[in-house]
Amino acid sequence: MSLIKELTKGFIKENPVFIMALGLCPALAVSNSIENAIGMGGAATFVLLCSNILISLLKNFIPPKIRIPCYIVVIASFVTIVDMTMNAYLPDLHRNLGIFIPLIVVNCVILGRAEAFASRNSVLKSIFDGIGMGIGFTIALVAVAFFRELLGAGQLMGIQIFPNNYQPILVAILAPGAFLTLGLLMGLINLFKKPETD
Amino acid sequence: MGNIFTLAISAIFINNFVLTRFLGLCPYIGVSKKLDQALGMGMAVIFVMSMASTITWMIHNYLLIPFDLVYLQTIAFILTIATLVQFVEMVIQKMAPSLYKSLGVFLPLITTNCAVLGVSIININESLTFIESILHGIFAGIGFTVVLIIMAGLRERLDKSPVPESMKDLPISFILAGCMALAFLGFAGFNI
Amino acid sequence: MTYYIKLGVILFMIAAIASGVLAFVNNFTKPIIEENQRQMEIEARRTVLPQAKTFEYVEDNLPYYRGYDEEGQLVGYTFMAVGAGYSGDIQTMVGLTADYKIFSISVLIQTETPGLGANCTRPEFTNQFSGKEVDELYIDVDSGDIDNITGATITARALTNSVKKASDIIIEQTKDLSDNTKHDYSKDKETA
Numbered sequence: 001m002s003l004i005k006e007l008t009k010g011f012i013k014e015n016p017v018f019i020m021a022l023g024l025c026p027a028l029a030v031s032n033s034i035e036n037a038i039g040m041g042g043a044a045t046f047v048l049l050c051s052n053i054l055i056s057l058l059k060n061f062i063p064p065k066i067r068i069p070c071y072i073v074v075i076a077s078f079v080t081i082v083d084m085t086m087n088a089y090l091p092d093l094h095r096n097l098g099i100f101i102p103l104i105v106v107n108c109v110i111l112g113r114a115e116a117f118a119s120r121n122s123v124l125k126s127i128f129d130g131i132g133m134g135i136g137f138t139i140a141l142v143a144v145a146f147f148r149e150l151l152g153a154g155q156l157m158g159i160q161i162f163p164n165n166y167q168p169i170l171v172a173i174l175a176p177g178a179f180l181t182l183g184l185l186m187g188l189i190n191l192f193k194k195p196e197t198d
Numbered sequence: 199m200g201n202i203f204t205l206a207i208s209a210i211f212i213n214n215f216v217l218t219r220f221l222g223l224c225p226y227i228g229v230s231k232k233l234d235q236a237l238g239m240g241m242a243v244i245f246v247m248s249m250a251s252t253i254t255w256m257i258h259n260y261l262l263i264p265f266d267l268v269y270l271q272t273i274a275f276i277l278t279i280a281t282l283v284q285f286v287e288m289v290i291q292k293m294a295p296s297l298y299k300s301l302g303v304f305l306p307l308i309t310t311n312c313a314v315l316g317v318s319i320i321n322i323n324e325s326l327t328f329i330e331s332i333l334h335g336i337f338a339g340i341g342f343t344v345v346l347i348i349m350a351g352l353r354e355r356l357d358k359s360p361v362p363e364s365m366k367d368l369p370i371s372f373i374l375a376g377c378m379a380l381a382f383l384g385f386a387g388f389n390i
Numbered sequence: 391m392t393y394y395i396k397l398g399v400i401l402f403m404i405a406a407i408a409s410g411v412l413a414f415v416n417n418f419t420k421p422i423i424e425e426n427q428r429q430m431e432i433e434a435r436r437t438v439l440p441q442a443k444t445f446e447y448v449e450d451n452l453p454y455y456r457g458y459d460e461e462g463q464l465v466g467y468t469f470m471a472v473g474a475g476y477s478g479d480i481q482t483m484v485g486l487t488a489d490y491k492i493f494s495i496s497v498l499i500q501t502e503t504p505g506l507g508a509n510c511t512r513p514e515f516t517n518q519f520s521g522k523e524v525d526e527l528y529i530d531v532d533s534g535d536i537d538n539i540t541g542a543t544i545t546a547r548a549l550t551n552s553v554k555k556a557s558d559i560i561i562e563q564t565k566d567l568s569d570n571t572k573h574d575y576s577k578d579k580e581t582a
Contacts, residue, residue: 021227021368025312029220032503062404066397068309069280070404076273077408081415084269088422095501098478099319102272106310108224153506170541173503175218176379183365183372190364269416270409277405386476386544 003128010132017140017182018189022108026100027141028178034157037145038138039093040100043086045134047078048110052118052130059119071114072105079105109137147181148172202333209337212386215313216345217379222313226346227371229304236350238297239304240343244336246286246308247317250279251335254318255328275318276309283309313342348378430498431483434468438485438494441465452559457485464488469560471495473552475502476544480510484553490561492527495519495553500545507545515539515546519553524561527554 016022023044030040051074055062062070083101086094094101104110113133118126149155152173154162171177215221222243229239254275262268287305291298298305308314317338321331352374361370435445435455442457442465454469466487473480481499486492497511509515518536519527528534529550531543539546 022224024223024227025220028223061400063397063400066401068306069277069401072276072280072309073273073401073404073408076276077412080269080272080412083272084412084415084419084423088419088426091423091426095499098501099316099323102319103221103312103315105272105276106312106315108307108310111310170506171380173506174383175220176376176383178220179372179376179379183369183376186372187362187365187369190366190369193364269412269420273405273408273412 003125006125006128007132010129010134010136011139012136012189014133015136015140015189016109016112016133017137018186019193020112022112023137023140024182025103026107027137027144028175028182029100030097031141031144031148031178031181032152032173033096033149033155034142034145036093036096037141039090040097040104041134041138041141043082043097043101044104044107044110044137045131047075047082047104047107048113048134048137049127049130050078051075051110051114052126053123055114055118056121056123056126062119067119068111068115071111071119075110075114076105109133143185144178144181147185148177152177201330205330205333206337206340209334210341210344211382214341214345214382214385215316215338216342217375217382218386219316221316222311222342225304225307225311226342226349226375227368228307229301230346230349230371231353233347233350233354235300235304236346237343238301239308240339240346242286242290242301242305243308243311243313243342244339246279246282246311247314247339247342248332248335249282249286250275250314250318251321251331252328253278253282255321255326255331258322259328271319271322276315279314279318280309313338345378349375431470434483434496434498435485437496438483439466439468439487441493442468450563452556452563454560454563466493467560467564469556470498471549471552471556473548473555475500475548476507476542477501477503480545480549480552482549482553484556486524486557486560490524490557492519492522492524492553492557497549502542502545507539507542509539509542510545510549524554524557527551527557 010016014020017024017027026040026044030036051071054074055071058070079102082104083094086101113129117129121129146156150161151169152171154160154166154168169177172181209215213219216223216226225239225243230236257274257278258271262271262274283306286308287298290301290305317335321334326334349371353371356370356374365373435457436442439457441459443460444458445455445468446458448454448456452469454467456467457465459465466485468483468485471482471484478501479499480497480502483496483498484492485494495516497516500508500510502508502510515537522535526535527550529536529538529543529546531538532547534550536546536550
């Protein structure tokens with residue numbers, strides 16, 4: 001597969017959230033505003049990229065029997081670096097994302113790509129795969145956040161879009177709204193996906 | 199005694215790990231298709247969550263804090279959980295091979311269950327005592343299992359319902375989860 | 391046997407290198423994080439009690455700062471009120487005048503729902519506290535004078551109650567002290 005394909009496959013076709021149903025916890029938890037969604041997407045992409053690179057570099061060095069714990073140490077290290085750096089330089093975002101920053105380490109997307117791709121492919125390919133999947137993940141989060149923030153608060157990125165007397169659909173920004181929005185979006189994507197597989 | 203009751207109601211209903219805190223979603227969607235599978239998974243998760251709460255609490259308070267290594271919390275916790283799950287896997291393989299077969303790949307996936315790492319971190323963040331942490335782990339696991347079993351029961355029925363093609367499987371499951379979350383939202387703000 | 395030792399050694403090496411890197415980054419970021427926190431609190435203190443030119447720290451059950459003006463007269467107290475909101479703790483800096491009226495509050499940390507509970511930081515809500523007696527600190531739903539935030543009762547109530555509770559403690563801690571009025575500048579470590 002050409003490198004560009006490696007990059008773009010994560011956007012829609014193999015989108016980690018909508019198609020592969022990975023990384024669901026942050027997809028629902030931090031999609032209550034676009035700003036949080038982008039922040040989480042960026043953090044996860046960074047970790048995904050770094051861990052993909054390092055694991056691809058070490059793929060011949062790590063014995064298969066202990067590969068999962070090794071991947072975990074690598075991923076957890078990058079997550080901790082992101083955690084500390086965000087706490088120092090972006091404290092508000094750090095507070096908003098809260099417990100979901102350390103939870104990036106169990107984001108199935110990252111461990112999944114390490115196991116399925118980075119451990120079997122070259123560093124260059126892993127880079128493109130990491131960036132692509134990360135962007136796909138971010139796209140999914142932003143898509144859900146778009147609807148939740150717009151309907152639930154009448155805002156996008158904190159800017160009032162709907163007129164002030166708009167009565168927000170509160171449930172959109174609360175827990176149930178997250179599930180409903182994701183379900184509807186998934187259904188919508190399935191609707192457009194069907195003709196392809198015929 | 200009242201304190202334990204509060205902790206239980208809070209962990210199972212008011213702050214349900216799946217429907218309120220958004221933790222444990224991947225297995226929630228993945229293993230909730232069959233009722234007996236869900237029950238087996240739930241039991242395993244309760245066990246792992248309580249053991250994880252115990253061990254991670256001790257690691258944090260007896261190792262990380264005294265040696266000023268709190269920044270290693272994420273690594274230490276997740277490695278502990280991975281080891282624990284490996285151990286549980288071996289035990290189940292020996293003692294209940296049929297359960298081991300039916301859970302399949304989902305058993306090692308308990309490692310990546312955000313609920314397990316989540317409860318460990320929450321115990322520390324909310325400064326729970328040792329006993330409170332263990333209980334929290336147990337009750338949070340129970341909350342997860344309750345929701346998982348309800349979901350499995352509903353999805354078994356859903357298979358026989360006329361669902362539009364594009365909504366089949368995942369999308370309709372999320373809608374269902376959303377309705378359940380709506381119900382659990384009613385518990386919010388309980389002052390006990 | 392040596393195979394397993396080799397596995398252990400490799401895992402240990404990777405973990406050791408990881409820990410080393412993290413220790414390095416930690417050394418770098420920890421002071422910044424602590425400084426951010428300190429700065430935020432200094433700013434907040436000045437905001438909620440602007441009449442005070444110097445602050446003196448007092449260690450107690452609920453630690454607080456005494457604020458003095460240029461002539462060394464006690465103008466009031468500043469302290470943190472913490473309450474459990476809808477999705478996490480709400481930390482509010484409170485400025486109490488020497489005659490125990492709320493001068494001003496400033497919400498420092500909250501992770502409430504954006505567009506709902508998060509609006510508790512807005513002046514429309516926080517300005518209501520200014521000038522209130524501590525006994526008046528209840529939201530209107532609880533028969534008080536503070537207007538509730540529609541759709542975010544839990545947040546409003548948690549914040550209001552935490553401010554009242556903390557203020558009560560401060561009053562209790564300071565009402566009996568007789569050396570309140572004059573401030574000895576020679577003992578100063580921090581100037582506003």
